[in-house]
Structure formats: C-alpha cells, structure tokens
Amino acid sequence: MAELNDKQARFVDEYLVDLNATQAAIRAGYSAKTAKQQGQRLLTHVDVQEAIVGRKTQRSVKTGIDAQWVLMRLAGDAEADLADLYDDAGALKPISEWPATFRKGLVSGVEVEELFEGQGENRKHIGRVRKIRLADRLKVIELIGKHVDVQAFKERIDHGLSDDLAAAIMAGNARVAGG
Known part of the structure; x- marks a missing residue:
C-alpha cells in the first residue's frame, strides 16, 4: 500500500466521522465547489479504500462491535415481545x-x-395514560435482510455484465422497441 498524502489521510479521518464523502472532502481541505466529485474519487482510490477498511477494522476490534454483534442486536430487537413490558x-x-x-x-x-x-382541593387522581413509541421494527428486519445478504430487500441486483455486453443488450432492446 502506498502512503497517503496529508489531504488523503485527513479525508480518511473525516470520512470515518460521519461516512459522508462530500463533507469529509470539505473538512479535509478540498474545495466545497468540487467536494462531491473529490469525495467520490477518493472513495475509489485503492489506498484510501484500504486505509478506511483498516481503520474500520481497528474500531471494530477496539469496541467489540462487529458484524456478529450487529446481527445479534438486530435479531434481538426483531424478536422482542411487547408482552414483556406489562405485568x-x-x-x-x-x-x-x-x-x-x-x-x-x-x-x-x-x-x-x-x-x-x-378542581382545587377536591381534585382527585384517577389514572394515567402511557404511550410507548417503538423504533421501526420493519427497518430492523430490513437491516437484518441486507446484513445476511438474503436479497429480500435489495433494490438493485448486479448481474456482473461487462460494459460491452450491457451495451449490446440495450441496443437490442432499442431495436426491438423501435421495430
């Protein structure tokens, strides 16, 4: 792995704050005018990618939060029984x-x-109303589905077509639609 320059290293640091490439590029000193393009370009840079993965791995080890921890937490949330909140x-x-x-x-x-x-001294407590707002359990299940790669919630499926084959298919579709 090649050494990152100072701006690239700063981008990696800033990207790991909020995973927002545009804002990370601005905070790293790139022009706000071109930050979106710079951020996307930096995310495709092999050495920057390796640095990000390495730092994420270090954080995961340090915190003990890894893919298994996330999946176990999501599964626990998805299976939680509301009846456990009541006597x-x-x-x-x-x-x-x-x-x-x-x-x-x-x-x-x-x-x-x-x-x-x-009213006043005659006022008498007659009860209480409690409302509980739950986190979005459907979102939890969606995250589980994405995490374990069951394809249940994948919005786009990449078939791994080469650019030439994809262009040929699109051209054929256009000919069929026009004829």
Whole structure:
C-alpha cells in the first residue's frame, strides 16, 4: 500500500466521522465547489479504500462491535415481545423491569399523562395514560435482510455484465422497441 498524502489521510479521518464523502472532502481541505466529485474519487482510490477498511477494522476490534454483534442486536430487537413490558394485570412495568432490548433503544419514547377529576382541593387522581413509541421494527428486519445478504430487500441486483455486453443488450432492446 502506498502512503497517503496529508489531504488523503485527513479525508480518511473525516470520512470515518460521519461516512459522508462530500463533507469529509470539505473538512479535509478540498474545495466545497468540487467536494462531491473529490469525495467520490477518493472513495475509489485503492489506498484510501484500504486505509478506511483498516481503520474500520481497528474500531471494530477496539469496541467489540462487529458484524456478529450487529446481527445479534438486530435479531434481538426483531424478536422482542411487547408482552414483556406489562405485568399480569396488564399494567406497564417500571422501566427498570423492562428487558434490556427495550431499554437500549427499541423504545424510542415514553409519554405519561396523569389524569385528574375535580378542581382545587377536591381534585382527585384517577389514572394515567402511557404511550410507548417503538423504533421501526420493519427497518430492523430490513437491516437484518441486507446484513445476511438474503436479497429480500435489495433494490438493485448486479448481474456482473461487462460494459460491452450491457451495451449490446440495450441496443437490442432499442431495436426491438423501435421495430
């Protein structure tokens, strides 16, 4: 692997912040006017690609977050049972009693509204309404499908055609459509 120049190395550092090639190029010192093109060009540069992969691998080792961890987390979220949030009487359990998957991100918000009747000193607490907002479980399942490469959610399938063969097919399609 060849050595990266200072701007390329800075691009790698900046790209790993948010995985946005255009913004990384700007922060690395490339012109804002050409940053999109520069970012895309840099992502195709073999040495830059190797540096990015190497740094991602280092981060994965350091954090212990790898493909298996991601897949296990997604699977746990997809299989989580809402019934685990409620007691036998149907009341919402305290958050401290929820399974970890709900506490660690599957629940994106909780709203609690206290209900009262009457006014002033005669005001009496009659209950509470709790609303739980969940993370998008369909998105979780989609991410699993993409991660394990089952092709269930792939938007474009690459058949690996050569440019010449692809051009010949397109030309043939155009002749058929015109004739």
